[in-house]
Amino acid sequence: MANGGDAFGLAERPDSDCVDSPKDSKHENPPITLSRPTSPQSTCNQGMDAIKVFLHERELWTKFDGVGTEMIITKAGRRMFPGYKVKVTGLNPKTKYILLMDVVPADDHRYKFADNKWSVTGKAEPAMPGRLYVHPDSPAAGAHWSRQLVSFQKLKLTNNHLDPFGHIILNSMHKYQPRLHIVKADENNGFGSKNTAFCTHSFPETAFIAVTSYQNHKITQLKIENNPFAKGFRGSDDMELHRMAKLQGKDYPVVPRTAPRPRVCSSGSPYQGSPGADRSPYPPAHYAAPHHPHLQHGQQAYQGTKRKVDDSCAPEDRQHLYKKPYAGSSPSQPESYYHPSSYAPPPPPPPPPLSGPPPPGLSDSPYRADMGQRQACMFASPEPRLEEPSWSYACPVPPSMTPVESYPPYSPHAPYSSSPRGSRPGGAAHHGSPPLGEPNAHAPYQTQSSEALARRGHHLHGGRLTPPPLRGYPRYPSAALSPPLYPSAALSPPLYHTLEAHGPHGGGVAPEWSSAS
DNA sequence: TCTACCACGTG
DNA sequence: CCACGTGGTAG
Numbered sequence: 001m002a003n004g005g006d007a008f009g010l011a012e013r014p015d016s017d018c019v020d021s022p023k024d025s026k027h028e029n030p031p032i033t034l035s036r037p038t039s040p041q042s043t044c045n046q047g048m049d050a051i052k053v054f055l056h057e058r059e060l061w062t063k064f065d066g067v068g069t070e071m072i073i074t075k076a077g078r079r080m081f082p083g084y085k086v087k088v089t090g091l092n093p094k095t096k097y098i099l100l101m102d103v104v105p106a107d108d109h110r111y112k113f114a115d116n117k118w119s120v121t122g123k124a125e126p127a128m129p130g131r132l133y134v135h136p137d138s139p140a141a142g143a144h145w146s147r148q149l150v151s152f153q154k155l156k157l158t159n160n161h162l163d164p165f166g167h168i169i170l171n172s173m174h175k176y177q178p179r180l181h182i183v184k185a186d187e188n189n190g191f192g193s194k195n196t197a198f199c200t201h202s203f204p205e206t207a208f209i210a211v212t213s214y215q216n217h218k219i220t221q222l223k224i225e226n227n228p229f230a231k232g233f234r235g236s237d238d239m240e241l242h243r244m245a246k247l248q249g250k251d252y253p254v255v256p257r258t259a260p261r262p263r264v265c266s267s268g269s270p271y272q273g274s275p276g277a278d279r280s281p282y283p284p285a286h287y288a289a290p291h292h293p294h295l296q297h298g299q300q301a302y303q304g305t306k307r308k309v310d311d312s313c314a315p316e317d318r319q320h321l322y323k324k325p326y327a328g329s330s331p332s333q334p335e336s337y338y339h340p341s342s343y344a345p346p347p348p349p350p351p352p353p354l355s356g357p358p359p360p361g362l363s364d365s366p367y368r369a370d371m372g373q374r375q376a377c378m379f380a381s382p383e384p385r386l387e388e389p390s391w392s393y394a395c396p397v398p399p400s401m402t403p404v405e406s407y408p409p410y411s412p413h414a415p416y417s418s419s420p421r422g423s424r425p426g427g428a429a430h431h432g433s434p435p436l437g438e439p440n441a442h443a444p445y446q447t448q449s450s451e452a453l454a455r456r457g458h459h460l461h462g463g464r465l466t467p468p469p470l471r472g473y474p475r476y477p478s479a480a481l482s483p484p485l486y487p488s489a490a491l492s493p494p495l496y497h498t499l500e501a502h503g504p505h506g507g508g509v510a511p512e513w514s515s516a517s
Numbered sequence: 518t519c520t521a522c523c524a525c526g527t528g
Numbered sequence: 529c530c531a532c533g534t535g536g537t538a539g
Contacts, residue, residue, distance in 0.1 A: 072535085075520075079533070159519085172518075212519050213535090220535070229533040232525030 044182075044199030047092075051182055053201040056085035056149050060226060061205040067218040068118055069208035071176075077156030077167035081227050084152040084178055084206060091142025096185040098138040099145060101152050102130050103168050106175040106207050113215035124174050128161065131168050132181075139185040152180075159212060170210040177207045 044051055055061060060082050061069075072078045084101065091097060105127050112121040133155040137144060156167040163169055170176055183198040214220040224233040 081534090224535070227534065228527060230526075230535060232527095233535055234526095 044197070046184070046195065046197035048182065048184065048197045048199045050090035051199055052089045053180060053182075054087040054089075055203045055206065056087060056151075057082060058203070058205065061203070064219065064222055065205040065207070067222065068216055069206075070211045070214055070216060070219045071157055071170075071208045072214065073157045073159040073170050073172060073210045073212060075158060075160045075163075077158045077163070077165055079153060079156055080178070080208070081223050082206075084155065084180075085149045086152075086180060086201075087149050088145050088182065091146050091182075093141060093143035093146070095142050096139040097142060097145060098183045098185045099135040099150055100138065100181050100183070101133045101135075101155060101178055102181070103157070103170060103176045103178045104130055106177040109175065110171075111173050111175060111209055113211075116216070118209065118215075121173075125171050127171070127174075128169065131166065133166075133168055157210060159210070172210050172212045175207060175209045177202055177204070 064082060069082075071080050088099070105124060108124040109120040110122045110124050111118050113119075133152060135150060135152060136154070137150075156165070157170050158165070158167040159170060159172055160167075161169055179200055179202040181198055181200050183196060209215075214223075224230040
């Protein structure tokens, strides 16, 4: 598996820094030098180029990446463990932005974990249109986003292709690359407009293979050691015995787990200490693909509701970056976000400029998705016709997200295709942008300009995205996307439109990023 | 391979 | 208490 680690992340990026606190960031990374400078790239258009994004707890991500990060996906939806949190700088304090994430295929391979390592077993299944997870605070002014870490911890991954909750749908045993998109939400920049300004950042070290159960024990141990919610599993062996006994019904002389050891690493991951070494316990070789995410395809977006606290990252919390146990962050994260006091977010979502009324689109996200969603939920599923019909009307969606959709014609290969691969966007190589190089920051490695998006076809209109006319696209690879399923129109219009809405601008985001071409 | 359930932890 | 997030295990 792991090889992937690097593989996943492979490449590039180990840079350091966490971003969170600027101050510390520097030392954060301990040994890890691996970093390649590369990653940080960002390309943004329209003034968005000044935006910098730093991955919080990068060190932890790098640790996982060194082993080959695995993220559990369940029907109900599972959070990512190292939570995806970023520090964003360079935003205009007064301008409103929508921050959202998507998770795109890192390559078009299917993996298997055997012999204690990951290897490619075949071609990836066709990815469907990806969904977008709009940060619950969106849209919010730059001052808000910059005030503290922006956490996407509540984002959940599922393997249920018919997921009604708005979670991001992934295929098990496939490698993915999470990406962050920052879209200017000003009125003048309606999503639909061609000049929508946005940028995309992706940190190679956050790439992972989706699994229904952990494959690499090292990953399990890292999760247990670092995720507060998994404390019950710390303690290693002893614990295990106890637990097992209990599970089985027996009590067992239980020993109070007095010695819960945080450490357990059973297999010992190499990386711990030195990154370099460990980095690839397994040679990335094989598949190694350079995966790079291709850009994406269209997707649906949901916005988390803004709950109070959301995620969190408190600015403060982050403190220690590297501390190893990341302890606080995830669950514990306080909310920081929401303090009313500060920015009081518009509780009622101010429907941003984008859309007046809140279209379900991004724009209003803040607003509660509830409503929005309920109105229209659409999730586009690839196979819309197959099953999804049912719920279209009401989205069961929890209050948390608003769906937006975009549709993507996605081309599996896109990555490759468009960017020649080299892929890897990441690295510096990427064609598009210059490497950034910010040493400290984690850099985003790739960004696209809005224009690109626009051309791709997506437009968000009022909140929702309109499905791009496909035309522009490369088309699906036949195999993958099953054109059959979706006929050309891949998207079924009806579904998508649900959202519709609104008007002139709204806020939908629909990035389509693919780079492509 | 994936699901359901469990015990345990956080909050 | 509860809800919910964890990984393990059984199936």
